[in-house]
Amino acid sequence: MIQFQHVSKIFHGKPAVENLNLNIAEGEFTVLIGTSGSGKSTTLKMINRLIEHDQGKILFAGDEIHSFKPQELRRRMGYAIQSIGLFPHWTVEQNIATVPQLLKWPKAKIRDRVSELLALLHLDADRFRGRYPHQLSGGQQQRVGVARALAADPEVLLMDEPFGALDPVTRASLQAEIARIHQLSGRTVVLVTHDIDEALALADRIVLLDQGQVIQQGSPRHLLTRPANAFVRDFFGRSDIGIKLLALGAAGAHARKGERLPGKPIAAAMTLREALSEFVSRQTELLPVVDEQGRPIGVLHFRDLVKPAVEE
Ligand SMILES: Nc1ncnc2c1ncn2[C@@H]1O[C@H](COP(=O)(O)OP(=O)(O)O)[C@@H](O)[C@H]1O
Ligand SMILES: [Mg+2]
CATH class of the missing domain: 3.90.1280.20 (CBS domain Like)
Incomplete structure (x- = not known):
């Protein structure tokens, strides 16, 4: 579905991502993990061309992403981020309907889709559709952000630390919902996090990045039981790897x-x-x-x- 071939991105002479090779299969839940500054967000944003790569090739459904208009990519790929980016003067319904509006869906279809998505994310449609972002809790705003990313049923869902700012309980419940949505929809998901437990709970495949390079990729169990080197072992917490394995x-x-x-x-x-x-x-x-x-x-x-x- 998404392929990186020798991709690099250089900011001011310094590589943020270097010679990245990545294969993201259709329907797979991939988690990009690494410490702050390791190149996770840059990698994600190159997929929908929020950042243009400098070297190598990125293929989407077999075609180089430069052959798509950025607007087309963004319609086919939902994008949800930590700071949410809901439009403050738009209602929940208008926010969720951003892409369907662009696609000129009929009003009734948009209304039904908004109701469906609010229900999917456990928000009461009648209570919430007319509210404004400032009338929502952080967790509710995050849910609306995810609903908006899902609105036009995109082929790919890109998420950058979408639960970063939430308390642990809200975070766990949203994680469970994303896992359920992924199972129901079979959509390809790429999620960025620095939270190991989140990665282990959600990923089919984990890609561990450091200083713009892939250190190791594989299933959660593979990374825990067969770490490629001491960095990987340390990253996943040498002493409690057994506990993390139990989490799988x-x-x-x-x-x-x-x-x-x-x-x-x-x-x-x-x-x-x-x-x-x-x-x-x-x-x-x-x-x-x-x-x-x-x-x-x-x-x-x-x-x-x-x-x-x-x-x-
Ligand atoms: N727009 C930008 N201009 C200059 N440097 C950037 C820009 N975006 C990211 N970087 C640099 O690229 C590196 C990787 O950043 P990023 O992909 O945001 O890391 P992560 O998401 O893993 O924290 C960092 O060193 C960061 O400072
Ligand atoms: Mg980031």
Whole structure:
């Protein structure tokens, strides 16, 4: 879907991105991660030509991105950023409808799409569509920003630290929503973050950047278990890599199916990292596991945390 071939971007004689090679497959959730100044935002903005690259080739759906008009690229790629950039004198509805308006969708279709997106992001359409950005909390503004990026059902969703300014609870719930939207829509997503836990929670593939270069790319599990060098190991936190690996597994996949146990159950979707916390805080070695409908599916054994799941 998106290909970088030997791409460089130079600002004032200094490369912000150097000889970047990247292959982003259709439907994949790619996370660009790295410390501040490593070139993440520059890489993202070169995809929709907010920044023009200096060397190499960037292909979108097989064609060099210079063969597209910037407006066309921006219509086909949603873009959401931390500082949101909602238009302050426009209502929520007008903000979300920015691209559909450009595309001259009929009024009724725009209205329906806005309602659909507000519902998707758990905002009550009747209450929120007429409000102005200053009448929303930070988390609600961020949701509207994401809704706007999704408005015309773009082929690619580009997000630059979209949850950066949020408190941990709001952040976790928006992360869960993005994961759900990605699963539902099957859209290609490229997300920039410096938050390792966010990357591990969302990514099919992580691209670790440092000083404008790719240090390593691969699945979260690959980077954690087979770090290319000491930088990668240190970046992911040498001492708690085991804990981070637990964050990749789900209780449901590790539970012993068919076993039953009374007591307060945990959800199948809970990560093994959270389950570890439950084991320790409840001082137990066994936890009953239920599915989304609350039906028992099995029992998670403490000792099974160190075994690979059947489904993985
Ligand atoms: N418009 C610009 N003009 C000059 N230098 C820039 C510009 N944008 C980014 N840079 C520089 O490029 C490097 C990478 O920046 P950026 O891509 O924003 O990093 P990140 O998003 O990983 O924090 C930094 O050294 C930054 O100072
Ligand atoms: Mg940045």
